[in-house]
Amino acid sequence: MVKKNNPKIILTLFSIIVGIFIATQIKMKLEIYAPVTVKSLQMTKAEIASINNKISELNKIIKLKEEELELLENIAKGDDNIIDILQQDIKYNKLHSGQTSLKGPGIIITMYDNPEDRTIGFDLNDDVIHDIDILNIINDLRIAGAEAISINGERVIATSEIKCAGPTIRINGRSSATPFVIKAIGDPKLLYASVNAPGTYGDILKIYDIGFETTVEDSLFIPAYTGVFNFKYAKPLGKGD
Amino acid sequence: MKRFKEYIALTLVSIFLGFILSIQFKTISKTVGEGVLPTQRAQQLAVELKKAQNERDAQAKMIEELETKIKQYEMSEVDKNVYAENLYNDTMKYRMLAGYLDLEGPGVVIEINDPPVDLEYGEGYSIVDFLDLVLQVISVLNAADAEAISINDQRYTAFTEIEKAGNHIEINGVSTSAPIVIKAIGRPETLESALNLKGGIVTELRYYDFLVQVNQEKNIVIPKYRKIKEFIYSSPVEEIAN
Numbered sequence: 001m002v003k004k005n006n007p008k009i010i011l012t013l014f015s016i017i018v019g020i021f022i023a024t025q026i027k028m029k030l031e032i033y034a035p036v037t038v039k040s041l042q043m044t045k046a047e048i049a050s051i052n053n054k055i056s057e058l059n060k061i062i063k064l065k066e067e068e069l070e071l072l073e074n075i076a077k078g079d080d081n082i083i084d085i086l087q088q089d090i091k092y093n094k095l096h097s098g099q100t101s102l103k104g105p106g107i108i109i110t111m112y113d114n115p116e117d118r119t120i121g122f123d124l125n126d127d128v129i130h131d132i133d134i135l136n137i138i139n140d141l142r143i144a145g146a147e148a149i150s151i152n153g154e155r156v157i158a159t160s161e162i163k164c165a166g167p168t169i170r171i172n173g174r175s176s177a178t179p180f181v182i183k184a185i186g187d188p189k190l191l192y193a194s195v196n197a198p199g200t201y202g203d204i205l206k207i208y209d210i211g212f213e214t215t216v217e218d219s220l221f222i223p224a225y226t227g228v229f230n231f232k233y234a235k236p237l238g239k240g241d
Numbered sequence: 242m243k244r245f246k247e248y249i250a251l252t253l254v255s256i257f258l259g260f261i262l263s264i265q266f267k268t269i270s271k272t273v274g275e276g277v278l279p280t281q282r283a284q285q286l287a288v289e290l291k292k293a294q295n296e297r298d299a300q301a302k303m304i305e306e307l308e309t310k311i312k313q314y315e316m317s318e319v320d321k322n323v324y325a326e327n328l329y330n331d332t333m334k335y336r337m338l339a340g341y342l343d344l345e346g347p348g349v350v351i352e353i354n355d356p357p358v359d360l361e362y363g364e365g366y367s368i369v370d371f372l373d374l375v376l377q378v379i380s381v382l383n384a385a386d387a388e389a390i391s392i393n394d395q396r397y398t399a400f401t402e403i404e405k406a407g408n409h410i411e412i413n414g415v416s417t418s419a420p421i422v423i424k425a426i427g428r429p430e431t432l433e434s435a436l437n438l439k440g441g442i443v444t445e446l447r448y449y450d451f452l453v454q455v456n457q458e459k460n461i462v463i464p465k466y467r468k469i470k471e472f473i474y475s476s477p478v479e480e481i482a483n
Contacts, residue, residue, distance in 0.1 A: 051293040058300040065307040072314040082318040086328040093335035104475035142402035161383035234388040237343035
């Protein structure tokens with residue numbers, strides 16, 4: 001065998017070299033570039049978009065605060081009065097905390113338990129409206145940008161509880177029973193879609209034969225929160241003792 | 242003849258390798274974008290992200306400065322007469338209610354961690370898929386007379402929505418993910434026992450294998466609502482004087 005370059009041997013050698021080469025390459029890449037996957041790229045993109053949203057939000061707040069500051073500076077000049085400004089502030093915060101009755105376009109949802117008698121064997125729980133059903137509907141309405149919501153005449157605010165209490169549901173410390181009438185002010189089209197579009201919670205309720213009717217209204221009246229609120233435990237930051 | 246066979250085998254293997262490589266390239270250029278290395282794109286995005294974050298932080302700082310300035314002005318004016326002082330206290334109360342004020346006080350902290358991933362059966366699930374339960378926790382806290390609530394440092398207000406978006410959730414339009422930390426100011430004993438009621442919400446969470454911790458704390462800080470809710474559709478109804 002004088003023929004030195006036996007193709008078989010050369011081939012084997014090359015294959016081994018290529019194999020080692022690829023293997024090291026992959027190992028190296030894993031160490032350095034492991035986080036770069038298509039998924040991580042998309043996630044970073046989404047994060048940037050959300051931060052940009054936040055920035056435009058903050059810009060609005062800055063503008064508002066600057067206006068407020070300007071007003072206060074005008075006091076020093078004698079153009080404005082602190083009392084007017086404070087009254088304005090109270091009005092604004094009353095509006096935002098649900099202490100003001102509102103009117104505007106929106107939707108009315110009427111929910112009631114399944115009125116039909118079921119044969120024995122069906123789960124009766126599927127026929128009855130629970131607190132979680134109402135919580136989900138309220139959450140969907142908020143996602144759709146509802147500006148004010150009431151359930152059976154009770155304004156839903158930040159501290160409103162919606163809790164099953166035996167045969168009734170407790171809202172703002174008052175008992176309510178079926179049928180539940182939920183009113184929401186906001187963009188009527190969006191609100192309507194948020195509880196009626198296929199796959200939404202409202203749509204699923206209908207499958208369980210829970211009564212669920214939505215009507216669009218041009219003008220709705222939503223009452224103010226009537227409860228009295230006293231902060232016993234919470235204090236403004238930096239003022240507690 | 243033997244030689245011929247070898248050549249055929251070699252050719253086939255080469256063609257096969259070529260196919261695999263070209264498919265790989267095609268997929269990458271489709272998903273990442275042509276002519277761009279994924280690493281390059283990632284670096285670009287990282288730079289963009291950093292820039293956006295810096296801008297956001299700068300703005301947050303600016304708002305803080307403006308707020309302290311406003312507070313100083315207000316205080317100096319308010320001290321001048323009693324009527325203004327009373328009005329100012331009223332203002333504070335409504336700001337607290339609306340959620341436009343940082344609050345502190347005693348209360349409870351609930352931490353909900355995802356169940357450990359079961360290695361044997363593959364993917365686990367997250368609290369993100371059980372937002373019903375989060376809504377219920379908040380309702381229970383409100384029923385126990387919580388005065389202020391935050392979820393992952395987002396103040397819970399009358400407009401706060403909890404929305405699932407992919408594998409994370411958005412609260413007040415800010416994206417966040419598990420673990421979920423809910424803080425509530427109120428009477429700590431009442432809040433804790435309402436949560437820990439037998440068959441109550443914590444039991445239900447634990448039934449789904451979530452790791453839940455409820456702790457009473459003497460001083461909890463709940464941040465203010467950082468969003469402007471605009472009332473576009475609704476207008477206030479003038480209240481009849483009584």
